[in-house]
């Protein structure tokens with residue numbers, strides 16, 4: 001299953017900010033593993049697809065908003081690995097389809113729309129039963145791939161970096177953008193002593209995620225094993241909330257891409273990279289620290305985002 005994917009390259013970033021802070025900073029380019037099934041979404045799907053295959057399911061069903069990276073990745077991964085896919089989309093159908101959803105359809109995904117109220121019930125047995133009755137035997141993956149299979153896949157993200165960099169190379173801080181915190185949980189579970197994970201929630205009031213992370217960690221570990229406390233949340237870099245941007249973030253993102261050749265998505269990675277650069281300038285890290293920034297992909301979403309921004313003539 002992994003043969004289709006390129007090992008993610010590690011790219012060093014040298015800038016005035018990193019030099020002044022005296023740190024080594026590397027980006028783990030999960031965005032370059034595959035043209036479509038990229039980023040953390042592949043890691044969250046991997047063990048879900050393996051379980052579906054093992055249990056002889058031929059159809060995957062999952063949930064997402066109209067610009068969802070997870071919908072995009074599930075459609076492409078389903079197509080690659082021979083599953084039918086059904087995408088349950090939040091809200092009303094809008095035609096013409098946006099670039100994310102038209103890609104999903106091209107990959108063979110069947111789209112179904114649920115109004116917001118019904119969509120909110122997506123994790124309840126009642127709604128899942130309704131979907132099973134309507135579509136037959138389907139393997140249901142939660143929105144964002146956010147289950148323990150997803151956590152398991154994400155335990156492999158940093159070990160991939162270690163392979164690329166050679167085992168001797170140990171990073172002190174692993175930084176990642178955070179939506180549901182599934183990715184952060186997997187990373188925290190995979191770290192060695194002395195390493196820390198720093199998560200940057202892209203939602204407003206992200207502090208509530210601490211409880212979700214605890215739940216992921218304790219449910220993942222065999223009962224009795226203590227959950228690692230090697231992670232922290234940086235809640236001040238959400239820029240107003242999910243998929244909200246301002247000119248400062250857009251400018252930062254464009255300049256970073258120009259200077260370092262690393263494209264960033266506006267919903268997730270731009271906010272995390274901005275946060276890390278800001279913390280570096282504030283002296284948050286120590287001289288000699290080695291930082292790994294996980295580029296979780298999501299670049300497909302920029303197409304839709306840029307279209308929307310242009311409509312408001314922001315960029």
Ligand SMILES: *Cc1c(COP(=O)(O)O)cnc(C)c1O
Nearest residue numbers: 179180181182183268296297298
């Ligand atoms: C989904 C996504 C995230 C958030 O992952 P979680 O596991 O939900 O925290 C981060 N970055 C990108 C690009 C994503 O698509």
